[in-house]
Amino acid sequence: MKRTIYGLFITLLCFLSIAALAQNKNFLVSINNMEVQPGPLATRLILNSDSRLPVEKSFYKPGLPPTIVVDMENVTPAEALRAPAADPQLIEDVKVERLDGARVRLFIRLKEKVPYRIFSDQGRTVVELTKIQRGQAKYTIDPEIQKLLDRASSERLVLESMDITELPDRVTFRANLTGKAITQAFALTDPSRLVVDLFDTVYTDRSSVYPVEKMGVDKLRLGQFAENPRPITRLVFDLRESGLYSLRSEAGELDITFFKSPAAPEAKAESAPGTTPAPGPGVKKADAPVLKAEKPRVQETPQKAAEQKPPAQPVTAAAAPPRAVEARVQADPQEEKFKPKTLSAEEEKYSGDIISLKFKDADLRDVVLYLAEFANLNVVFDPDVRGIVTCNLEDVPWDQALDIVLKQNKMGKTIEGNVLRIAPIGVLTREDDDQRKLKESKEMAGPIQVKTITLSYSKAKDVQALLRSKISNRGELIIDERTNTLIISDVKDRLELLEKLIAVLDTPTPQVSIEARIIEATATFIRNLGIQWGFRGISDPFYGNQTSLVFPNKIAVDGAMIPVGTVTKGIGGPLGGYAINLPAPAFQEVIGFSFANILDTFRLDVALSALESSGNGRIISSPKVTTQNNQPAEIVQGRQIPVQTVANFTVTTRYVNAALELKATPQITAEGTIIMTVEIQNNAADFANLVNGIPPITTQSAKTTVMIPDGGTTVIGGIYRTEDSITRERVPFLHQIPILGNLFRNFARTKSNRELLIFITPRIIK
Secondary structure (H helix, E strand, O other), X not given: OHHHXXXXXXXXXXXXXXXXXXXHHOXXXXXXXXXXXXXXXXXXXXXXXXXXXXXXXXXXXXXXXXXXXXXXEOEEEOOOXXXXXXXXXXXXXXXXXXXXXXXXXXXXXXXXXXXXXXXXXXXXXXXXXXXXXXXXXXXXXXXXXXXXXXXXXXXXXXXXXXXEEEEOOEEEEEEEEOOOOEEEEEEEOOOOEEEEEXXXXXXXXXXXXXXXXXXXXXXXXXXXXXXXXXXXXXXXXXXXXXXXXXXXXXXXXXXXXXXXXXXXXXXXXXXXXXXXXXXXXXXXXXXXXXXXXXOOOOOOOHHHHHHHOOOOOOEEEOOOOXXXXXXXXXXXXXXXXXOOOXXXXXXXXXXXXXXXEEEEEEEHHHHHHHHHHHOOOEXXXXXXXXXXXXXXXXXXXXXXXXXXXXXXXXXXEEEEOOEEEEEEHHHHHHHHHHHHHHHHHHHHHOOOEEEEEEOOOOOHHHHHHHHHHXXXXXXXXXXXXXXXXXXXXXXXXXXXXXXXXXXXXXXXXXXXXXXXXXXXXXXXXXXXXXXXXXXXXXEOOOOOOOOOOOOOOOEEEEOOOOOHHHOOOOXXXXXXXXXXXEOOOOOOEEEEEEEEOOOOOEEEEEEEEEEEEEEEEEEEEOOEEEEEOOOOEEEXXXXXXXXXXXXXXXXXXXXXXXXXXEEEEEEEOOOOEEEEEEEEEEOEEOOOOOEOOEOOEEOXXXXXXXXXXXXXXXXXXXXXXXXXXXXXXXXXXXXXXXXXXXXXXXXXXXXXXXXXXXXXXXXXXX
């Protein structure tokens, strides 16, 4: 009885546990309230809930205004949930919308599109919006980082080396330092880059470049960004695509790891949602998922991040609007050789901070004053400046917005130091003309300088023709062909430009080694079969074998009527010839048979001739020549055949090449491939078929233009020729007799194959 009660009790407990688990699975997390915390560099939207909010995905909604959409499942908003107050910096409105089932969608409408990230703990989910403040001529540091810098000692760190470790799912960059560095990271656009600054850190090599091409990272550029008042070493990661990264700073080490991006989910009709990637192997799992968005999420400072999540948590790196001064790039000389070089040019570029403008019938001077105040510039107006501005500009650089409103009112500007001057275009044009005339006057009145430049790789005569258009009216350019020297007389400004041009033109020309291979293969097969036979029979009283008739009493049958002296083919026989004379056209083996009776009154002679031969041959010709880029080259090996012609009693002798010739002109492209115009001839004299004592020329040639990679081999031409001939000689009608017909015919077959292939291999001599 007790066992039965215990069994029922245990069954009831299991049922209640299963029911509790099922109820817990359908438990809905409630969003109790929302609040906005503005900051100097970031604004946070905080969602307070009963427990951690299960965020499914987040993304930027296409179109304007910029809106972040966050999808959550098994979530319900509280009945008294109110939208938080708008943020004067970024957030305009926050709305919560119920979807089908227990799904909730959060809409965060912003004033501008900025990087964001999402993290959470048990009852607090934070959407952090980052706005990096970068002025045109200043560097803004996160206030938390500034506090750390103020407390830090004046001792400077040294970045000694950089190690790169590649794994199948990640690539890690480890900076070896003499201490723990204070860092600040942010992302940039056009092109996409992740920038990590190390404060109070010195890099002794000044600048370095590390090619990567892994995990969406093209390369790492490392350099000294600033020296005073605090040294800053900058790491710039050039990104090919947005991905996941983590930053970990310890004593003596700084690790930046880029992870393999997960596959994106199927996009919905209204937007392209991000994904919730899983941390890579070896990365400690965070309490909240890291969401991939269209804009990057800038990593927090290590001190602040440690309070909220593990420091090795991956973060999405993508593009962000701000602009940064990059480290110097150490270019590969081989790559730079064919890149365009700008020696002297002026190009309009907009690099000001992003601003949005909306004016209706505003005075031009007020708009300019507003933009100048935004850019920290002083303003001076010409008395004739006037105009009206009506515009709606979103997310444009301030200097571009200034140009637009000035052009609309036919005004121009000049900037001298921190002073902005606004005047009508006509006034500025007249001033520019006066300045140009003044410059020309100073140039004409300036002292003439004389300089001699000895060229190493170019001809002075060729360079002189290229520089004539750059010489001023007072200048003079003379060449000394004996020493390959340019003597230049001109004013200082023109002389500097001419020196830059000469430095570009007088460079070594790369050389190309060209190797051709002409392979000629032949195969022949000959089979000849022939037969000769004849007979003679006599019935005569002399031999005692006459017939029993009066007529014919004697009979002579002769099938060998060809005398030996007139045999033109085959071999002769005992009878003097053969009635069936069909020997092989050419033979080396022959066997003859002669049959007769005892009285020699009947004789049969037979001769069989045959020939079978086969042969294979291969000829390889390999001419090789080296020449400079864009310069023709030629190599010839063989003999010349003299050909005489008579005209007006004058004998003229000319020579025709019967030789192997290679002519090529290479052109090296910027990609490292080689375009070549190639002409190959493999001619030979045929002395077996002389014409008036002069042999004809057997020609094999190819002429084409091809593009080949450096060190690659290609077939530029080929000929395949097959000959198969069968010859039969036979006696009419008799050759058709079954079996016996073989006695009245011969057979000859000739088969030959001939192949010609032309290969060419160019190599750039380093």
